[in-house]
Amino acid sequence: MKIDLYNAIVSAQMSRRKMLKGSASLGAVAAMGGLGGAASAGAHGGVRAEIMKIPGVGMGSPGDPEWQKVGELCMGPVKERVAEGEFKGVELTFMGLNNQNLHNFLFRGFLKPWEAYTGAKINWIDLAQADYNPRLQQSIATKTVDFDIIEMGAPFEGDTAGQGLLNEMPGWVKDQIEYDDLVGYLQPPVGTWDGKAYRINIDGDCHTFCYRKDYFGTGSITGRMNPPNTWQEVNQISKDVVGKTDPLTGLPAHGFLDPLKGWGGFGMYFLTDRAGPYVKHPDDPAFLFDIDTMKPRINNPGWVQAIQDVMDLIKIEGAYPADQINADPGTTGFQQFLAGTGSMLTWWGDIGSNARTSDTSVIGDVVGFSAIPGSDRVYNHGKGAWENTYNEAPNNAYLGWGVYVTNRVEGDAKKRKAAWSAAAHIGGKDISLWTSAYPSGFQPYRNSHFNYDEWEAAGYDRAFVEDYLGSNLDTYNHPNSLNEPRIPGIFQYYSVAEDELAKGYAGQYGSAQETADAIAVAWEKITDQIGRESQIKLYKAALGL
Amino acid sequence: MSIEEGDKLHVVTADDISNNKKRLGKFLVWGSALILSFTLLIQALDTNAVLTIGLETWRPSLYAYVLWAFCLCASQVLTRGEHGKRVLFVLPAALFVISMVVFPLLFGLVIAFSDWNLSSPDGRTFNGWDNVRQMWVDPFYWNALKNMVWYTLVIILEYTVAFGLAILLNSQIRGRKFFRVAFLLPLMLSPVAVSWMIGKSMLEIRFGPISRFLRWLASEPSTDLPSLLYYPGMYIADLAQWFGWASPSFFGSAGIARAMIMAMDAWTFIPFMMIMILAGLQAIPRELYEASEVDGASKWRQFLEITFPLMLPVSITAVLIRIIFKLKLADIIINITSGGPGGATDSVTSFIFREYRDRSNVGYGTLLAIVYLVIIVIAMTVLIKLADRWMKPRY
Numbered sequence: 001m002k003i004d005l006y007n008a009i010v011s012a013q014m015s016r017r018k019m020l021k022g023s024a025s026l027g028a029v030a031a032m033g034g035l036g037g038a039a040s041a042g043a044h045g046g047v048r049a050e051i052m053k054i055p056g057v058g059m060g061s062p063g064d065p066e067w068q069k070v071g072e073l074c075m076g077p078v079k080e081r082v083a084e085g086e087f088k089g090v091e092l093t094f095m096g097l098n099n100q101n102l103h104n105f106l107f108r109g110f111l112k113p114w115e116a117y118t119g120a121k122i123n124w125i126d127l128a129q130a131d132y133n134p135r136l137q138q139s140i141a142t143k144t145v146d147f148d149i150i151e152m153g154a155p156f157e158g159d160t161a162g163q164g165l166l167n168e169m170p171g172w173v174k175d176q177i178e179y180d181d182l183v184g185y186l187q188p189p190v191g192t193w194d195g196k197a198y199r200i201n202i203d204g205d206c207h208t209f210c211y212r213k214d215y216f217g218t219g220s221i222t223g224r225m226n227p228p229n230t231w232q233e234v235n236q237i238s239k240d241v242v243g244k245t246d247p248l249t250g251l252p253a254h255g256f257l258d259p260l261k262g263w264g265g266f267g268m269y270f271l272t273d274r275a276g277p278y279v280k281h282p283d284d285p286a287f288l289f290d291i292d293t294m295k296p297r298i299n300n301p302g303w304v305q306a307i308q309d310v311m312d313l314i315k316i317e318g319a320y321p322a323d324q325i326n327a328d329p330g331t332t333g334f335q336q337f338l339a340g341t342g343s344m345l346t347w348w349g350d351i352g353s354n355a356r357t358s359d360t361s362v363i364g365d366v367v368g369f370s371a372i373p374g375s376d377r378v379y380n381h382g383k384g385a386w387e388n389t390y391n392e393a394p395n396n397a398y399l400g401w402g403v404y405v406t407n408r409v410e411g412d413a414k415k416r417k418a419a420w421s422a423a424a425h426i427g428g429k430d431i432s433l434w435t436s437a438y439p440s441g442f443q444p445y446r447n448s449h450f451n452y453d454e455w456e457a458a459g460y461d462r463a464f465v466e467d468y469l470g471s472n473l474d475t476y477n478h479p480n481s482l483n484e485p486r487i488p489g490i491f492q493y494y495s496v497a498e499d500e501l502a503k504g505y506a507g508q509y510g511s512a513q514e515t516a517d518a519i520a521v522a523w524e525k526i527t528d529q530i531g532r533e534s535q536i537k538l539y540k541a542a543l544g545l
Numbered sequence: 546m547s548i549e550e551g552d553k554l555h556v557v558t559a560d561d562i563s564n565n566k567k568r569l570g571k572f573l574v575w576g577s578a579l580i581l582s583f584t585l586l587i588q589a590l591d592t593n594a595v596l597t598i599g600l601e602t603w604r605p606s607l608y609a610y611v612l613w614a615f616c617l618c619a620s621q622v623l624t625r626g627e628h629g630k631r632v633l634f635v636l637p638a639a640l641f642v643i644s645m646v647v648f649p650l651l652f653g654l655v656i657a658f659s660d661w662n663l664s665s666p667d668g669r670t671f672n673g674w675d676n677v678r679q680m681w682v683d684p685f686y687w688n689a690l691k692n693m694v695w696y697t698l699v700i701i702l703e704y705t706v707a708f709g710l711a712i713l714l715n716s717q718i719r720g721r722k723f724f725r726v727a728f729l730l731p732l733m734l735s736p737v738a739v740s741w742m743i744g745k746s747m748l749e750i751r752f753g754p755i756s757r758f759l760r761w762l763a764s765e766p767s768t769d770l771p772s773l774l775y776y777p778g779m780y781i782a783d784l785a786q787w788f789g790w791a792s793p794s795f796f797g798s799a800g801i802a803r804a805m806i807m808a809m810d811a812w813t814f815i816p817f818m819m820i821m822i823l824a825g826l827q828a829i830p831r832e833l834y835e836a837s838e839v840d841g842a843s844k845w846r847q848f849l850e851i852t853f854p855l856m857l858p859v860s861i862t863a864v865l866i867r868i869i870f871k872l873k874l875a876d877i878i879i880n881i882t883s884g885g886p887g888g889a890t891d892s893v894t895s896f897i898f899r900e901y902r903d904r905s906n907v908g909y910g911t912l913l914a915i916v917y918l919v920i921i922v923i924a925m926t927v928l929i930k931l932a933d934r935w936m937k938p939r940y
Contacts (some may be wrong), residue, residue, distance in 0.1 A: 131921035140663065141643075141907075159664055261886075322792045323794040325883075326885060326886060339751065339752070489662065489904075491903065491904075492664065492903070492906070497902050502883075502884070502885045529662045530665045533664050
């Protein structure tokens, strides 16, 4: 769980009485042998209840002693497959992040009991988020991969798995981590290339729709009872509230907050939120490129409509806050929406958590969440025509973090088994429940994480957890969700698109179509530079075709 | 005095170098050169898969180069004695510079003429003049270059302000020492901190104190105010509204955004020029001013005839160094506008940063950097030549 979210929950709910009630429930559950359902079945139930008490919800932030304790309690699946001291003399190098003193620090704690039991030694490469991409790319390009295990986002699978740098996951690892428990969008083809699995998931990611509840309902300034279901409604609301006063802050009211400035490529996810329902046809797995040619679809009528929607609002004075042309997603999320400016937004889970904890947030009591809106019509790229049917396509932006083993371990069976055993330990089913429930930097990503009874028994406020987890679950398991293409250099495409969009939004191109055409030209250049044939092959592999 | 006599003055001991020593010196340098050449050849063949030794890094060549450099230094002493020892004061430094500057520059040139996208499975491939052709038609690069011209021209204004401040701090004002330190503070701040504190906080549209102040100016005064205050207030509000301060926007339009970037960068670096000019001012002899006063020169005349001409060498040095700093402008832009709106604030460095870091386009990014380096070197050479001409005494 993200730190902010954890703080939000504990600060909002935990009284001593509730804590005792939660502990008592847990104890009762443990005594009964589990909570029922797949999540707590069998021997796991006891361990799950036990780890959820470390250190206890609202009992302070867990640190290394707690991480080690959790790691120790979750060693069962490791011990079933590895003999004590089996990896003595094996040295592994693990490259990952050091964000918020979590990630690698957390893994160190989890893996200490593993090291003690197996006899292996792990060396650590800790990287700041900003250093991560250059370090990885340079290692690959200069053929100096010096790590055996890597924590990595799915978008980089094209750069690694696509170039044969990763080691295929052994069958026993799939059993150990209970691979089938993953939510829908993390099931293959995500994490696989050419049908081979490489990724042990440790995180989930998606964009959800955040809205201000006080903009809707009887007597509200929008005059609507419910938040919008479609992007057409979103734009209409943005136009309708121009000139009106925000019910919470007394300042000018605004509708949807589009980030109009780039964000190192990440800004593209936000245009994709808008474009998804227009361009992701349920019968077509692709939405960014033609599968057989890698011809960009960014300038097809669906994408152009999404860009046009933004441009329409730019033209209306007051539809966006002043200076919106200079607002990146950080600004729209944290400086605008949380501060009471604007009424609708798409973002990762951070906004939901910060809404109730951040000192600068004023919307904690009036914020609501849902899946990203759909559209009244969808563009069928294959037929080259619009279809007037309702379509939803929520965006699983970035897909979350995973752990991978590199092919440095190939040729050394003992080392390979050790690397996969270590990776499987931190991506295990029980340990992941703990990382979902306590500050870890990781979001829930397994179906078993959505067993609300377990959360309630651990002392969480059920209403909040259901609200928060519910919007994620709807997106995760949506049959027409947008998943990362995972081709090499995907952030290059996003980054150059941001540059061209900035020009389009600043009025330097004649129309949305011209803007989209400029992006398409730039994308074609990138594809040619990276290698069209290999991109086509990898795009197909990423889509599981 | 002959050359030999001159040399003898600096030679402590007479050199009596045996032929064996000379031969050993030559053997060392040629032997190590042979090892270096052989190692390079082997590595090149291995890299190009002619041989299959499987060398993972170029370290063997590096070690061979270090050995050759050591032998070269040793041979100087062996073959030339005392003269060789003298050479050792410079030779290691020269070799170090060649290793750390010349080699990387040459390697940079190789990359600049390559198609090298880090995501490409094909790795680096030589692509001739393709990157130059791409640069020639790249509107983003030319736009950034055009912006750099604007950014650089502002140095004239910065110089004027810095000169004014330096004169102020050089005069006998109260609290002079305090102001000297206070005016230097912006220079001590990291541009990244400046961009966050000012660009992202103080100029923040809704909460930033500057924005709030401007909005307050543009708001209509309360009717409860006495007429003496109400009517001026109305006038100020009308004026402020005319300026658009009712809804201030500092980075929304191209011109204002560029001006704000210029202002923040100037605020950070004006103290640098100011302190250099101040040092120059303090070095001007008082007698010159006293003599001019005796001759009845006005303060303005003193400035034109004494201060400014005598400060010209310092001023030109300060401006040239400032130009070099300015041409590297990137951090404030990256933090605040990312080059926007629509490329209005983009600098060459911030564009190269995006091309290199966000797009892993190493070949093209390196070419842009090298072209920029060439432009800077030419421009600075021309400027220095012109400055030399200006600085020649007029009288």
